Amino acid sequence: MRPVHNTSYRYPHEDLILTLTLMLVFGVIFFTATATVCGSVLFVGAMLIIAYFATSNQHQSLLKTAQKVTPQTHPQLYEMVEECRATLQAEPVQTFVANRNALNAYTFGLTSPKVVVIYSALGDVMDEDEAKFIIGHELGHVRLGHTWLNSLVGGMAGIPSPFMGAILMEAAFLWWNRACEYSADRAGLLACGDVNKAISALLKIGVGLQVSQGMDAQRALQKLRDEMNDTASNFGELFATHPMIAKRIDELKKWAASAEYGKLVRG
Numbered sequence: 001m002r003p004v005h006n007t008s009y010r011y012p013h014e015d016l017i018l019t020l021t022l023m024l025v026f027g028v029i030f031f032t033a034t035a036t037v038c039g040s041v042l043f044v045g046a047m048l049i050i051a052y053f054a055t056s057n058q059h060q061s062l063l064k065t066a067q068k069v070t071p072q073t074h075p076q077l078y079e080m081v082e083e084c085r086a087t088l089q090a091e092p093v094q095t096f097v098a099n100r101n102a103l104n105a106y107t108f109g110l111t112s113p114k115v116v117v118i119y120s121a122l123g124d125v126m127d128e129d130e131a132k133f134i135i136g137h138e139l140g141h142v143r144l145g146h147t148w149l150n151s152l153v154g155g156m157a158g159i160p161s162p163f164m165g166a167i168l169m170e171a172a173f174l175w176w177n178r179a180c181e182y183s184a185d186r187a188g189l190l191a192c193g194d195v196n197k198a199i200s201a202l203l204k205i206g207v208g209l210q211v212s213q214g215m216d217a218q219r220a221l222q223k224l225r226d227e228m229n230d231t232a233s234n235f236g237e238l239f240a241t242h243p244m245i246a247k248r249i250d251e252l253k254k255w256a257a258s259a260e261y262g263k264l265v266r267g
């Protein structure tokens, strides 16, 4: 047969059908992408609402068991919180003392006033300056916006996603969490004004009640340093909300010796 030089034998509307097919493909991509974006927005919204109710629930159950700090119930503690608040220029907070044996304090709340919770055991082992470091640390979280962001971003980090995605989001959120802890430690130091007191407060939290029960500070610090050099602890830190205490002490010492700190202290 002789060569055919044109393509007039093409089936009718083949080009049109291709155009329609491509339009349909892009239409489907556009639709699913839009649905995913809208769905995600709705999902994040739902997480935020859940976070809000979880927070107010926490607040309600706390009110039942903890004591609210007022000038009448805890004059000294109330005064300390006000003093630290003035130093850090933090918004008014509600402070509660929870009757617990652990050495811990935390802050929560999406709306103002934020809540600062102090465990009663801290009162037994911390002196006034150490207590100011702890209070300043918590008020630092409030002042720097960590408290409400934590509820918000924490809710988002909890969004279910395919396996690796969930781990990545969680790890990234915790990375930010640990950065917040270093910032709050700096606020604590500004509130108490004495790096040695800040360190001894951190040591007491890190080693527990042993420090206040006679374990000397050098041995306590060595114990924490051993942990810092341990590979498993370093890996574990990736999934921890707080950096290792020895690292926090080192960071705080470095910052206390910096020109930046000196400038802030001198006003």
Ligand SMILES: [Zn+2]
Binding pocket: 137, 141, 180, 181, 184
């Ligand atoms: Zn903290």
